Amino acid sequence: MARSLLYAANWKMHHGPAAARTFIERFLELTRPAEGRRLWFFPPAVSIAATCEAADGRPDITVGAQNVHWEPKGAFTGELSVPLIMEFGARAALVGHSERRHLFGETDEQVGRKVAAVLKAGITPLVCVGETLAEREAGRTEQLVVRQVDAVLERVPSAEWSRVVVAYEPVWAIGTGRNATPDDAAQVHELIRFELGRRGVKVRVPILYGGSVNKGNVLALLARPELDGVLVGGASLEPEGWAELVGMGA
Numbered sequence: 001m002a003r004s005l006l007y008a009a010n011w012k013m014h015h016g017p018a019a020a021r022t023f024i025e026r027f028l029e030l031t032r033p034a035e036g037r038r039l040w041f042f043p044p045a046v047s048i049a050a051t052c053e054a055a056d057g058r059p060d061i062t063v064g065a066q067n068v069h070w071e072p073k074g075a076f077t078g079e080l081s082v083p084l085i086m087e088f089g090a091r092a093a094l095v096g097h098s099e100r101r102h103l104f105g106e107t108d109e110q111v112g113r114k115v116a117a118v119l120k121a122g123i124t125p126l127v128c129v130g131e132t133l134a135e136r137e138a139g140r141t142e143q144l145v146v147r148q149v150d151a152v153l154e155r156v157p158s159a160e161w162s163r164v165v166v167a168y169e170p171v172w173a174i175g176t177g178r179n180a181t182p183d184d185a186a187q188v189h190e191l192i193r194f195e196l197g198r199r200g201v202k203v204r205v206p207i208l209y210g211g212s213v214n215k216g217n218v219l220a221l222l223a224r225p226e227l228d229g230v231l232v233g234g235a236s237l238e239p240e241g242w243a244e245l246v247g248m249g250a
């Protein structure tokens with residue numbers, strides 16, 4: 001069986017509804033669904049509906065939110081619940097992206113609650129984990145990543161991991177142009193799988209790599225069987241470049 005790969009675009013705070021629509025229209029002209037290749041887009045929340053509408057009819061495309069709150073409703077000014085993003089058409093959600101953790105103080109516990117809420121609603125969480133440069137230099141990568149995974153396991157029992165996707169994104173590699181080597185990435189992916197297995201997760205959880213992925217390094221990264229795809233910020237912002245990147249490695 002051919003290998004299945006997932007290419008996820010994290011647009012962060014770029015592309016309003018009009019730009020998102022234009023992007024997807026162009027991207028659809030440039031690509032065709034490919035066997036074993038899934039394409040995920042995480043636009044800003046205000047652009048989820050436009051992205052879904054533009055991508056309608058392309059079964060290989062899933063649209064998700066960049067963040068959610070864990071409660072289904074309530075007095076949480078400025079937040080979006082899972083049911084709300086689903087009303088826009090989202091069928092996945094990024095949880096615990098390092099920018100959420102480090103710039104907005106999201107805790108391991110909140111990440112766990114969010115993953116549980118996303119699963120409960122029947123859509124797919126893409127949970128991000130990864131160490132900072134100081135943690136890597138102190139030799140604490142494994143400890144840190146395992147702590148982040150354990151915080152999710154506290155809220156999501158091992159039997160429920162069949163719909164979870166993980167992204168390993170070392171914080172020092174995000175938006176810095178400095179990416180982990182394929183060996184660095186593969187080693188941490190293997191560690192995450194081993195630790196999940198030890199804790200009773202029986203399924204093979206897909207793990208993406210993220211952090212300065214681009215057309216120049218994606219092939220070497222995806223050559224490693226430990227990687228099931230990539231989560232990409234900067235290099236996903238132009239339809240031509242992104243179409244070219246997702247055409248590599250599959």
Ligand code: PGA
Nearest residue numbers: 174175211212232233234
């Ligand atoms: P980058 O971002 O590709 O721009 O490094 C990746 C991410 O933050 O998900």
